[in-house]
Amino acid sequence: xxxxxxxxxxxxxxxxxxxxxxxxxxxxxxxxxxxxxxxxxxxxxxxxxxxxxxxxxxxxxxxxxxxxxxxxxxxxxxxxxxxxxxxxxxxxxxxxxxxxxxxxxxxxxxxxxxxxxxxxxxxxxxxxxxxxxxxxxxxxxxxxxxxxxxxxxxxxxxxxxxxxxxxxxxxxxxxxxxxxxxxxxxxxxxxxxxxxxxxxxxxxxxxxxxxxxxxxxxxxxxxxxxxxxxxxxxxxxxxxxxxxxxxxxxxxxxxxxxxxxxxxxxxxxxxxxxxxxxxxxxxxxxxxxxxxxxxxxxxxxxxxxxxxxxxxxxxxxxxxxxxxxxxxxxxxxxxxxxxxxxxxxxxxxxxxxxxxxxxxxxxxxx
Amino acid sequence: xxxxxxxxxxxxxxxxxxxxxxxxxxxxxxxxxxxxxxxxxxxxxxxxxxxxxxxxxxxxxxxxxxxxxxxxxxxxxxxxxxxxxxxxxxxxxxxxxxxxxxxxxxxxxxxxxxxxxxxxxxxxxxxxxxxxxxxxxxxxxxxxxxxxxxxxxxxxxxxxxxxxxxxxxxxxxxxxxxxxxxxxxxxxxxxxxxxxxxxxxxxxxxxxxxxxxxxxxxxxxxxxxxxxxxxxxxxxxxxxxxxxxxxxxxxxxxxxxxxxxxxxxxxxxxxxxxxxxxxxxxxxxxxx
Numbered sequence: 001x002x003x004x005x006x007x008x009x010x011x012x013x014x015x016x017x018x019x020x021x022x023x024x025x026x027x028x029x030x031x032x033x034x035x036x037x038x039x040x041x042x043x044x045x046x047x048x049x050x051x052x053x054x055x056x057x058x059x060x061x062x063x064x065x066x067x068x069x070x071x072x073x074x075x076x077x078x079x080x081x082x083x084x085x086x087x088x089x090x091x092x093x094x095x096x097x098x099x100x101x102x103x104x105x106x107x108x109x110x111x112x113x114x115x116x117x118x119x120x121x122x123x124x125x126x127x128x129x130x131x132x133x134x135x136x137x138x139x140x141x142x143x144x145x146x147x148x149x150x151x152x153x154x155x156x157x158x159x160x161x162x163x164x165x166x167x168x169x170x171x172x173x174x175x176x177x178x179x180x181x182x183x184x185x186x187x188x189x190x191x192x193x194x195x196x197x198x199x200x201x202x203x204x205x206x207x208x209x210x211x212x213x214x215x216x217x218x219x220x221x222x223x224x225x226x227x228x229x230x231x232x233x234x235x236x237x238x239x240x241x242x243x244x245x246x247x248x249x250x251x252x253x254x255x256x257x258x259x260x261x262x263x264x265x266x267x268x269x270x271x272x273x274x275x276x277x278x279x280x281x282x283x284x285x286x287x288x289x290x291x292x293x294x295x296x297x298x299x300x301x302x303x304x305x306x307x308x309x310x311x312x313x314x315x316x317x318x319x320x321x322x323x324x325x326x327x328x329x330x331x332x333x334x335x336x337x338x339x340x341x342x343x344x345x346x347x348x349x350x351x352x353x354x355x356x357x358x359x360x361x362x363x364x365x366x
Numbered sequence: 367x368x369x370x371x372x373x374x375x376x377x378x379x380x381x382x383x384x385x386x387x388x389x390x391x392x393x394x395x396x397x398x399x400x401x402x403x404x405x406x407x408x409x410x411x412x413x414x415x416x417x418x419x420x421x422x423x424x425x426x427x428x429x430x431x432x433x434x435x436x437x438x439x440x441x442x443x444x445x446x447x448x449x450x451x452x453x454x455x456x457x458x459x460x461x462x463x464x465x466x467x468x469x470x471x472x473x474x475x476x477x478x479x480x481x482x483x484x485x486x487x488x489x490x491x492x493x494x495x496x497x498x499x500x501x502x503x504x505x506x507x508x509x510x511x512x513x514x515x516x517x518x519x520x521x522x523x524x525x526x527x528x529x530x531x532x533x534x535x536x537x538x539x540x541x542x543x544x545x546x547x548x549x550x551x552x553x554x555x556x557x558x559x560x561x562x563x564x565x566x567x568x569x570x571x572x573x574x575x576x577x578x579x580x581x582x583x584x585x586x587x588x589x590x591x592x593x594x595x596x597x598x599x600x601x602x603x604x605x606x607x608x609x610x611x612x613x614x615x616x617x618x619x620x621x622x623x624x625x626x627x628x629x630x631x632x633x634x635x636x637x638x639x640x641x642x643x644x645x646x647x648x649x650x651x652x653x654x
Contacts, residue, residue: 107471237609247520247612
């Protein structure tokens with residue numbers, strides 16, 4: 001789960017990491033007099049908000065309120081802005097980059113740092129980025145030496161840097177982060193180190209240990225949020241064929257097969273390893289509300305038995321007369337039973353994957 | 367011989383009294399696996415389908431001589447379950463449980479490695495060696511004994527491909543589902559080296575997907591250390607960047623982990639890459 005900038009900064013402040021003084025507002029009237037000038041920053045999860053006009057500046061309360069009125073409600077990369085963060089403007093001497101993330105290959109937490117902050121880290125040449133695994137036992141002083149040499153910081157800043165890196169590491173571990181990124185990490189003209197921007201992603205699977213984030217917003221569409229509540233993997237894409245399959249790999253392969261045959265998947269819905277017909281019904285209802293041109297059901301029964309899926313589909317179709325055409329391909333455990341159940345509600349299921357995919361593409365009209 | 371699971375494998379099931387644990391303990395036994403015990407704290411002394419249940423892994427190991435475990439316990443208890451298994455001296459630990467926090471997986475995979483134990487998973491379907499047995503949840507019916515070794519990051523997609531292989535007259539030595547999470551105990555490379563060393567395995571099928579660089583690392587390993595023919599399928603060619611495609615590991619991040627990059631590196635290493643999952647047996651027949 002991605003956190004909004006203001007929430008990420010609150011969290012960093014709780015761990016003692018210096019952040020700019022600021023206040024968050026969801027309505028212009030909420031803005032009181034604070035120290036000016038300020039930056040008025042849209043609180044959205046999408047990147048590139050500056051270019052999209054989501055960051056403006058103000059010299060007094062009246063200006064701040066009118067800038068906030070312009071930004072709140074603005075749509076940035078499909079995401080509606082609900083609040084703004086007002087922040088003191090820093091007197092910037094240098095901009096650095098610092099982050100912690102999870103590395104699959106080394107199965108460890110990786111520290112990334114660069115003297116080139118304030119730009120997307122992807123645009124910085126690899127030889128100018130420090131990438132080093134943090135020992136599983138915790139932050140160790142050699143990392144500070146590497147940071148110092150990569151960033152070229154003086155003694156006073158290096159000391160602040162070590163303190164900040166230690167705190168960021170503690171935050172990362174304690175809050176089960178997937179990513180904790182500070183870009184830019186600013187050195188002010190008076191020599192202070194401040195986290196001018198903050199990106200934190202919490203590991204979804206660890207949210208059971210962090211109930212405090214449960215009410216925070218996420219970058220999900222309303223249907224994706226509904227799916228999350230019902231524990232169904234659901235992703236909205238651009239096309240018009242709704243795909244329901246079981247297992248992430250099989251679902252992805254199904255999308256690929258549709259694409260190769262000239263179709264485009266609009267919604268990706270993975271039943272996972274459920275064997276509960278009610279969950280299948282819930283999934284089908286979600287799919288119906290996503291309004292695809294055709295629903296392509298591709299099941300290889302194992303843990304999820306084919307007849308369970310068929311019963312769930314039958315209940316959904318009978319409950320709320322679905323008008324969307326359904327193409328079904330059923331294979332694996334109890335597929336004969338499943339085909340009979342689907343036949344009862346007028347769905348002719350095949351066992352051949354490729355011909356079923358072609359049929360779905362034709363029904364989708366592209 | 368097969369790899370990981372063979373005639374000497376004696377398995378316990380951690381979480382045997384749960385719905386999944388009970389069902390799959392039975393299915394493993396029906397497939398020929400020696401399921402010698404189960405563990406559920408507080409239920410020691412009882413039995414599930416005649417399989418004795420113990421309170422601790424240590425009790426189960428000392429009473430039964432088990433050397434492998436299959437873990438079904440809920441995600442929030444999984445780390446402790448792996449620690450317990452490693453501490454009891456088990457050397458093969460198959461973690462079926464999904465939705466385990468990354469930090470937990472990092473800790474238990476590292477701890478297992480320090481103690482010389484192999485972890486398969488988490489979030490995996492397990493290991494099946496037809497003729498010997500299986501640890502995990504793969505459907506028994508799709509397998510036949512043969513000379514193909516299979517490694518996969520996926521579950522049902524593996525069943526699809528194994529089923530197609532078996533229907534085309536091929537059979538398997540061992541099929542290993544390594545799991546779809548970013549942090550897993552054994553990667554393609556570890557399993558490839560086992561299959562390369564296994565005399566019975568004559569050819570290898572690799573099922574990968576978008577996300578991470580495990581397939582690229584496998585390609586490098588194959589070009590240097592694998593003499594057997596390797597066939598592959600990569601899922602997620604049509605996946606857009608930044609969207610997590612069901613598996614926590616299946617995401618194209620920072621331009622890395624695309625299907626194109628994986629297919630290109632595998633083909634460079636001499637691997638035949640199938641366009642459709644159902645094309646794998648056909649490719650293999652051509653190579654025979």
